[in-house]
Amino acid sequence: MLLKDIRDYQILFLSLFLILGIGTRDWTLRPEFIAVAIATCLATQCILSLVKRQGGRGQGEDSFLVPSPLNIRSALITALGLSLLLRADHWTTIALAAASAIASKFFLQVNQKHFFNPGNFGIITALVFTSDAWVSPGQWGEDWWYGLLFAGTGGMILQRIGRWDTTAAFLGAYSLLEAIRNFWLGWTWDVYWHRLMSGSLLLFALFMVTDPRSIPNARIGRVIWAASIAIVTFVLRNYFFLPTAVFWALFMFAPLTILFDIFCAAPRFSWVKNESTVTSQLLKEV
Amino acid sequence: MQIFRFIMPLLSVLISVLCFAPTAWAFCGFYVAKADTKLYNKASQVVIARDSDRTVLTMANDYQGEVKDFAMVVPVPTVIKKEQVRVADPKIIERLDAFSAPRLVEYFDEDPCNTYNQRGGDRFLALPSAQLNEAESPRRDRSLGVTVEAQFNVGEYDIVVLSAKESGGLETWLNRNGYKIPRGAKQLLKPYIRSSMKFFVAKVNLNKFAQSGYEFLRPLQISYQSPKFMLPIRLGMINATTEQDLIVYVLSPKGQAEITNYRTVKVPSNLNIPTFIKEEFGDFYKSTFETAYTKEGKRVAFLEYAWDMSNCDPCAAEPLTPEELKQAGVFWLDSDSPSEPISPRFRRPFPTSNVFISRLHVRYTRDKFPEDLMFQDTSNRESFQGRYILQHPFTGEVKCQAGKEYKRSLPRRFEQEAQTLAKLTNWNIQDIRRKMRLTVGNITNSWWERLFSWLGM
Numbered sequence: 001m002l003l004k005d006i007r008d009y010q011i012l013f014l015s016l017f018l019i020l021g022i023g024t025r026d027w028t029l030r031p032e033f034i035a036v037a038i039a040t041c042l043a044t045q046c047i048l049s050l051v052k053r054q055g056g057r058g059q060g061e062d063s064f065l066v067p068s069p070l071n072i073r074s075a076l077i078t079a080l081g082l083s084l085l086l087r088a089d090h091w092t093t094i095a096l097a098a099a100s101a102i103a104s105k106f107f108l109q110v111n112q113k114h115f116f117n118p119g120n121f122g123i124i125t126a127l128v129f130t131s132d133a134w135v136s137p138g139q140w141g142e143d144w145w146y147g148l149l150f151a152g153t154g155g156m157i158l159q160r161i162g163r164w165d166t167t168a169a170f171l172g173a174y175s176l177l178e179a180i181r182n183f184w185l186g187w188t189w190d191v192y193w194h195r196l197m198s199g200s201l202l203l204f205a206l207f208m209v210t211d212p213r214s215i216p217n218a219r220i221g222r223v224i225w226a227a228s229i230a231i232v233t234f235v236l237r238n239y240f241f242l243p244t245a246v247f248w249a250l251f252m253f254a255p256l257t258i259l260f261d262i263f264c265a266a267p268r269f270s271w272v273k274n275e276s277t278v279t280s281q282l283l284k285e286v
Numbered sequence: 287m288q289i290f291r292f293i294m295p296l297l298s299v300l301i302s303v304l305c306f307a308p309t310a311w312a313f314c315g316f317y318v319a320k321a322d323t324k325l326y327n328k329a330s331q332v333v334i335a336r337d338s339d340r341t342v343l344t345m346a347n348d349y350q351g352e353v354k355d356f357a358m359v360v361p362v363p364t365v366i367k368k369e370q371v372r373v374a375d376p377k378i379i380e381r382l383d384a385f386s387a388p389r390l391v392e393y394f395d396e397d398p399c400n401t402y403n404q405r406g407g408d409r410f411l412a413l414p415s416a417q418l419n420e421a422e423s424p425r426r427d428r429s430l431g432v433t434v435e436a437q438f439n440v441g442e443y444d445i446v447v448l449s450a451k452e453s454g455g456l457e458t459w460l461n462r463n464g465y466k467i468p469r470g471a472k473q474l475l476k477p478y479i480r481s482s483m484k485f486f487v488a489k490v491n492l493n494k495f496a497q498s499g500y501e502f503l504r505p506l507q508i509s510y511q512s513p514k515f516m517l518p519i520r521l522g523m524i525n526a527t528t529e530q531d532l533i534v535y536v537l538s539p540k541g542q543a544e545i546t547n548y549r550t551v552k553v554p555s556n557l558n559i560p561t562f563i564k565e566e567f568g569d570f571y572k573s574t575f576e577t578a579y580t581k582e583g584k585r586v587a588f589l590e591y592a593w594d595m596s597n598c599d600p601c602a603a604e605p606l607t608p609e610e611l612k613q614a615g616v617f618w619l620d621s622d623s624p625s626e627p628i629s630p631r632f633r634r635p636f637p638t639s640n641v642f643i644s645r646l647h648v649r650y651t652r653d654k655f656p657e658d659l660m661f662q663d664t665s666n667r668e669s670f671q672g673r674y675i676l677q678h679p680f681t682g683e684v685k686c687q688a689g690k691e692y693k694r695s696l697p698r699r700f701e702q703e704a705q706t707l708a709k710l711t712n713w714n715i716q717d718i719r720r721k722m723r724l725t726v727g728n729i730t731n732s733w734w735e736r737l738f739s740w741l742g743m
Contacts, residue, residue: 025549026551026552028666028668087664087666088665089541089665089666089667089668131665132665132667133665134662134664134665134666136544136546136550136664137546137547137662138544138545138546138547138548138549138550139549140549141548141549141585141586142548142585143583184480185476185477185480185481186473186476186477186480187477188656190653190656191656191657193656194547194656194657195547195657198547240513241513241514241515241660243546243660243662
């Protein structure tokens with residue numbers, strides 16, 4: 001059973017990043033906060049699944065409850081993602097972020113598809129509603145081997161879930177815009193590479209913006225959607241000087257997933273389908 | 287000090303940043319000498335007091351050449367008017383430096399036979415601020431052209447604020463007006479001009495300077511409102527071939543500041559080191575910093591201190607008074623409740639105030655720091671200090687059993703300290719051991735002879 005599900009790899013890699021981050025990047029990350037994030041995510045997931053199952057019996061199958069009734073994997077991924085990205089002074093902030101992240105999956109959905117990336121929703125909630133949360137965009141630095149590690153592990157997952165297009169559209173659009181800006185301003189190209197080689201940006205592009213459950217189902221939809229996020233990220237970062245630009249951009253575009261799904265119909269992604277089904281779906285989409 | 291509010295038009299979305307840099311203070315501008323004097327700079331020091339998008343920036347002037355030759359060009363995000371500029375008291379930066387500098391603490395072992403009190407009184411020594419490198423000086427060129435947005439005089443400085451449409455024009459203007467521009471500046475001015483930045487040009491008014499009676503140039507302090515929280519370092523690197531040091535004191539009502547486009551790493555801290563370091567703490571810290579800097583690939587910024595400004599433990603200097611904080615640019619003290627007055631005494635049981643200081647030490651070179659520094663203030667109120675510990679052994683006679691064990695344990699402790707020191711500073715361990723022998727050697731003979739036999743020497 002272990003490592004059958006792609007999400008098991010995701011859990012493995014995110015844990016690895018967390019360990020690497022704490023071990024080699026001396027983050028101000030407290031182990032008890034990771035525990036709080038995991039515990040809150042799992043608890044919220046359990047409670048809401050039970051409530052939902054009680055209330056929604058007879059409404060037809062709900063695919064994300066099928067594989068494991070409690071869907072521990074998804075909650076764990078959210079918890080790890082939050083631990084990697086979000087920093088706070090008090091554990092209550094982490095708990096709030098974790099609880100709202102999971103709750104968003106249950107309450108903010110259309111046609112049984114949640115449209116916010118849970119981790120992203122949790123981060124935005126904490127940034128908006130608490131005064132002690134922050135994100136450290138510079139925490140990974142720009143060492144090449146991190147880029148390679150992220151690209152390798154992320155690529156492996158994307159390969160299996162077939163969401164390369166999203167990352168490619170996001171990174172492609174973003175790097176193009178940055179290149180144009182860099183050229184226009186007249187900076188040397190090492191400035192450009194420095195801006196793109198940020199570990200946090202790669203982590204976002206490979207692991208967050210690609211969550212297959214909350215992004216548009218159709219390829220063309222995903223490409224346009226990801227490129228739009230890149231444009232907004234670019235504008236927020238360079239003209240509004242927001243260090244957390246990517247998270248806001250994703251947050252703003254998440255609800256548009258619904259529109260993309262209406263206009264570009266395609267089968268919904270499910271974690272339980274095996275690889276061949278996913279591939280055949282993709283073929284059908286094209 | 288006054289709070290300067292400056293309302294920027296919405297257009298400011300396109301206006302870039304705050305960049306300030308005097309060059310001699312090499313960080314974000316460049317010196318333009320009017321003569322061929324060699325200009326040297328030690329570490330540049332900048333104080334940034336910032337609450338939301340309001341910023342008060344103080345640049346220490348450590349210019350050491352002839353006063354008449356001093357001039358600087360600094361890109362700024364908005365037009366700066368006379369009310370937005372003042373001359374600050376140079377002591378303020380010294381105070382901030384002393385308050386936040388890495389420190390040495392000293393403990394004395396008690397008589398081990400005296401069991402009721404194991405821990406000796408501690409003392410600490412503040413360390414003279416670690417001082418740094420020298421950077422290079424600019425060169426020359428000549429030509430003309432540009433819009434003078436404002437022209438005024440503040441203290442001993444004559445200030446001109448310029449806007450330019452293209453770098454050639456700016457270069458021309460500066461040259462025509464007798465400023466020498468470093469070669470290569472034109473290309474670097476372009477990105478700032480394209481980001482709609484203005485240029486703050488200051489030189490010394492010799493009459494005013496003579497009247498002021500000051501021996502040195504005082505820091506310039508500028509207030510403005512801009513969403514961009516950054517320091518331009520690129521201009522200061524035009525001709526620099528060596529590493530440059532920049533110390534940024536960020537004062538914020540929230541918490542720690544960090545750099546968003548480079549890693550911010552804490553300096554090694556809370557380590558026990560041999561007692562002879564007391565005599566050479568400056569060298570020790572320089573080597574420690576250099577070693578850490580090299581180990582991190584020369585591409586990170588270091589956090590040397592992060593603390594609520596109402597207290598310290600141990601205090602390298604007394605906390606700044608509210609008056610001094612205002613001098614340093616803290617403008618939000620009045621509006622908030624007069625909160626806790628800052629204690630004039632050293633060890634008050636940790637009150638908190640709404641000024642949090644972060645001391646960031648950036649040693650940069652052109653190849654590892656291609657992009658200007660971008661900052662953010664976070665809500666992280668965790669305290670941190672660069673602190674090194676000297677633990678003096680008990681030197682009296684010991685008669686009890688515990689005392690003998692204590693003496694026996696010392697060689698191992700000294701060796702540990704020697705190794706820590708070697709690791710931190712990359713100094714030769716044999717030299718360290720030799721020096722330790724000199725300092726602790728004349729205490730007693732019995733145990734340290736064993737130390738060296740134990741070390742195989």
